Amino acid sequence: MYVVGHKIPDSDSICGAIALAYLKNQIGEAATAARLGELSPETAFILDKFGFEAPELKLSYAGENVYIVDHSEVTQAPDDIAQATIVGIVDHHKLGDLTTSTPLECWIRPVGCSNTIIKMMYDFYNVEIPKNIAGIMMCAILSDTVIFKSPTCTTADIKCVEALAEIAGIEDFKALGMEMFKVKSAVLGTPARDLVMRDFKDFNMNGNLVGIGQLEVIDLSVFDEIRADLEADIVKLKAEGNRHSVFLLLTDIMKEGSQILIASDDESLIERAYGVTxxxxxxxxxxxxxxxxxxxxxxxxxxx
Amino acid sequence: MYVVGHKIPDSDSICGAIALAYLKNQIGEAATAARLGELSPETAFILDKFGFEAPELKLSYAGENVYIVDHSEVTQAPDDIAQATIVGIVDHHKLGDLTTSTPLECWIRPVGCSNTIIKMMYDFYNVEIPKNIAGIMMCAILSDTVIFKSPTCTTADIKCVEALAEIAGIEDFKALGMEMFKVKSAVLGTPARDLVMRDFKDFNMNGNLVGIGQLEVIDLSVFDEIRADLEADIVKLKAEGNRHSVFLLLTDIMKEGSQILIASDDESLIERAYGVTxxxxxxxxxxxxxxxxxxxxxxxxxxx
Known part of the structure; x- marks a missing residue:
């Protein structure tokens, strides 16, 4: 089977695929980690730090068994997922529109990160987590929970990071987390489209295609020189993909808030959704x- | 929250709702078991044997939190499920078309019965299973796995029944299983429509509504006097529900096979699906x- 996260993979998708493929092999189910796109600088930093190569880049899965990581949405899955057999899903998002024609396993929990659930799977199967896999799992959770600041962060995520840090032998995991977010904040010199697409997801909202990107940095001033380019690019992206809306969240993890850049057929949605004009x-x-x-x-x- | 199984509830849906509601209350999440329809004679037998009342009959869930048991299909869920918040799903079928707008927990496993998964949940939360709840969980698994004869039965189901039988203090669980199937086999004197609907599920198959009922008995001869009535009734049911097809499986659990009664716009489907004319x-x-x-x-x- 292949273990693969979502399109435009983030650290949870990549580290989760590696960690889950290792677990599956340990319990006698042959599995290969794969990815649907390029590594982000953050993910490259994590894999490099703990001595991993990028998983195999594989876009087509017709006829294969696939274990899905970090989503349950058709738009985020491989294009030919309907021709594959989904044998499992590990995820922490709302339940999406993937369906199957055969029974499967789903480990879906309302926690901050898929890797927190994968740690539960290791515990369930009583499999020891190697030091370097604990390291990448821990970083994925620190990334998804914004070092525990995100409202998605749960007690389970915090306990999981503490346990993984001990296995990985990392004393100051918060410092490592800040190092990761500094890598993420180095946006200058990167083309606007690459930034918009770095962590971008399409959603089907009541029949409308809505794309939402997010860039998390430690100071929004890094965008001062390039905000106009980003604004122009999401307008283009909206037209190219025939989308109803494209939004880009510029998230300041220290000030704990986000500036939303808007390209939409109906800007009043923002007022209705968030109560701001x-x-x-x-x-x-x-x-x-x-x-x-x-x-x-x-x-x-x-x-x- | 309400814990509720599918429409036309079987023993897995009813016993699972009772067992999971109890577990949720034990871990500090207030929960009430509910049901979407009448009890089958088999389920009534099980509840009576272990001293339970039927869960509350409740058809509307708008504005409520709901934990879904034994399916993930819109057609099998409460009619107003879109106005409810699905907080969790425990199931052992293919992944259906239910979706949510918020993160949830899904305990979905390719095993023979939802109650086997609910036992895993008790183990995960380290909650002791009361004797009478162990009894109804065990019966649900014996029913769904046809006393381990069904190809859906897994090692996990068998081990789970053995563990639950010990908790419930049942020495000969196979004898109890046969008693249950004898109750199920008492079909004479029951109106044809009640029999067709006793374990009936609608599926959306490539845009077509397909209803499939099943009656499991220990000897097909019980149908000799009423087969013609059943055949006539599925033709009616197909027309009434604007269905593409209605099939009724008459399953002989001793001979290990099923006679399928067919009412369909396209009978050649049976040949294509099962290779029989x-x-x-x-x-x-x-x-x-x-x-x-x-x-x-x-x-x-x-x-x-």
Whole structure:
């Protein structure tokens, strides 16, 4: 079987695929980690730090058994997923529109990161986690929970990071987390499209295709020189993909809030969803760190 | 929260709702077991044997938190499930078309019965199973796995029944299983429609509504006097519900096979799905005990 995360993979998708493939092999189910796209600088930093190569880049899965990591959405899955057999899903998002024609296993929990659930799977099967795999799992959780600041972070995530840090032999995991977010904050010199697409997800909202990107940095001033380029690019991206809307969240993890850049057929959605009035295609969403928990659900309600 | 199984509830749906509601209350999450329809004679026998009342009959869930048991299909869920919040799903079928707008927990495993998974949940939360709850869980698994004869039965189901039998203090669980199936086999004197609907599920197959009922007995001769009534009734049911097809499986658990009664816009589906040619709207499917594993997937492929 192949273990693969979502399109435009983030650290949870990549580290989760590696960690889960290792676990499956240990319990006698041959598995290969794969990915649907390029590594982000953050993920490259994590894999490099713990001595891993990138998983195999594989876009087509027709006829294969596939274990899905970190989503349950058709738009985020391989294009030919309907021709594959989904044998399992590990995820921490809302339940999406993937369906199967055969029974499968789903480990879905309302926690901050898929890797927290994968740690539960290791515990369930009583398999020891190697030091370097504990390291990448821990980093994925620190990334997804914004070092525990995100409202998606649960006690389970915190306990999991503490346990993994001990296995990996990392004393100051918060310092490592900040190092990761510094890597993430180095946005200058990168083309606008690459930044917009770095952590970008398409959603089907009441029949409308809505793309939402997010860039998490330790100081929004890094965007001062390139914000206009980003704004122009999401307008282009909206037209190219025939989307109803494209939003880009510029998240300040120290100030704990996000500036949302808006390209939409209906800007009033933002007012209805978040109770703020956009000015010149932008709005500040105070306290908003999580796309999954704070951005998607109110938007989905506004579309409904 | 309400814990509720599928429409036309079987023993897994009812016993699972009771067992899971108890577990949730033990871990500090207030929960009430509910049901979407009348008890089958088998389920009534089980509840009576272990001293339970039927869960509350409740059809509307708008505005409520709901934990779904034994399916993940819109057609099998409460009619107003879109106005409820699904907080969790425990299931052992193919992944259906239920979706959510918020993260949830899904305990879905490719095993023979939802109650086997609920036992895993008790183990995960380290909650002791009361004797009478162990009894109804055990009976649900014996029912769903046809006393371990069904191809859906896994090692996990067998081990789970053994553990639950010990907790419940039942020495000969196979004898209790046969007693249950004898209750199920008492079909004479029951109106045809009640029998057709006793364990009936609607599926969306490539846009077509397909209803499949199943009656499991210890000797098919019990149907000799009423087969013609059943055949006439599924033709009516098909027309009433605007269905593409209605099938009724008459399953002989001792001979280990099923006679399928057919009312369909396209009888050739049966040939394509199962490789047998129907004669006078009926066919014998040798070795077929499981709707989920042996009947639905080939039919779904035939529709695709």
């Amino acid at each position: 956009p000015v010149e295609g932008k709005a500040w969403l105070d306290g908003v760190l999580s796309r999954k928990k704070q951005v998607v659900p109110p938007l989905q309600d506004a579309f409904a | 129907p004669v006078e709207g009926k066919a014998w499917l040798d070795g077929v005990l499981s709707r989920k594993k042996q009947v639905v997937p080939p039919l779904q492929d035939a529709f695709a």
